[in-house]
Amino acid sequence: MEAIYEWFRLLYDNTGINLPFIYDSYDRGRMISGFFMTVKLSVLCLVLSVIIGMAGAWLQNSPLKWTRRIVNGYIQLFRNTPPLVQLYFFYFAIGTMLPKVTNDWGGQEPILGGFAWAVISLSFFAGAYNVEIFRSGLEAVPDSTVEAAEALGFSRFHIYKDITLPLAIRVALPALNNNLVNLVKTTTLAYAIAVPEMLYEANQIWSDNVNVTEMMVFMLLVYFVLVGVLVWGMNRWERALKIPGFGA
């Protein structure tokens, strides 16, 4: 390992291509923790936003008028405002209004930190889109299928869980795929509220080392690979779920 680090140090000395996140142990630590922060943030937001999407699509068809109105209000609010504004709003506006807790060193700190707000904000942001994506899937399920289930005595929840949602997911997957890819890319915005994800760490490294070009190229490649892994996984899932003769 030491030889590899040394090689990159020599690369800098000889060519001027400066990759300190490989040869400098402190910068390397920052980059690795930034990478895992991005992965953690992405996975949490992906899971939560899909759950929000499924729950929202269920509530959107609720027989209760006010439930439907609240879900639609939520969608409008989160879909029609920029995610960066939402992050600032949660962190600086809502965050300071919530009760504070005493931390280990006797100070008063807000009950939720930057990471928690990033997860909440980004999940609800992507969740709003997911509700509409699942709705598009649900509307593609033929009425006759639902009527047949009703005739067999299935409850509304049972129909949703076992019949309409599984079919809807298959229809909605390409659109869901798109939105989740966008979500992973949107996690970079969390750097605005000082969540130490990858772009945040890269920004600090290029400021310390004045190697903007190298860091930009590296960032582009890492996100390309990261999102590529997600797309690959989603495509596999799409193929695995495929029902011969349905939707084709």
Added chain:
Amino acid sequence: MINKFLKGLTTAVALGAFAFAAVPAQADVLDDIKERGVLRVGVKADYKPYGFRDTSGAIIGIEPDLAQDVADKLGVAVEFIPVVSSNRMQFLEQGKVDLMIATMTDKPDRRKVVSIVDPNYYSSGTNILAAKSFGFTAWEDLRGKPVCGIQGAFYNKKTGRDFGANIVAFKGTAEAYAALQAGNCVGFVYDDSSIIASLAQPQWSDYEMPLPTIDDAPWGLAVKLGEEGFNTLMSEMIVEWHKSGRILELETKWGVENTPFATAMNAKYQ
């Protein structure tokens, strides 16, 4: 059709090559500035009292005043372009600004990217703004605690690596101050000169600058790499500022106590 396209392409390539060859021959930004009639200066807009916005939104402060002196000398108007620590050198490299006076610490690796003018015009060190109730006395007291900072500031690395603080860095000072007041961090690591100015304001009366100042380092104003003529002119201006006591005068005007650096430079050039 294809012929026409190829012809166009050839012309474009030829023009491009010509432009490339022509640039170094007349790369004097001073001529450009005089022709344009405007000197574009990159200054801070969130760094009281060195560069900040007044109630009307105009950028004012010590550094804008210095920039005005340069514009007066050249006989052109001045335009202030707000920059932040993480983009100020790029603005200069890309020619978005002609001159950068933006509280930048003079460092060897920065001299490879922009042309920093000698002598240094100012100096400051690093300290923290923290609530008096914490009673910090040494930098090691910050170990394991969140400390607010500014994205791109060079002392973040030192505070994080050598003193073990968890740096929580924001884009601008307004966010960092808000986070400090909300309790998201125990202190705000920043330039001592700016912290002194903040402490003069009533909303920071429960706060202090408790630690010994570290990294007292000179500030450098910069022009684009290769602009030798402009660099020489700025060098003469800085000597003149020190000699005439202009820097000391501006410190007094903007409510900063005369710093040891400015006093020493004034004495040196007498």
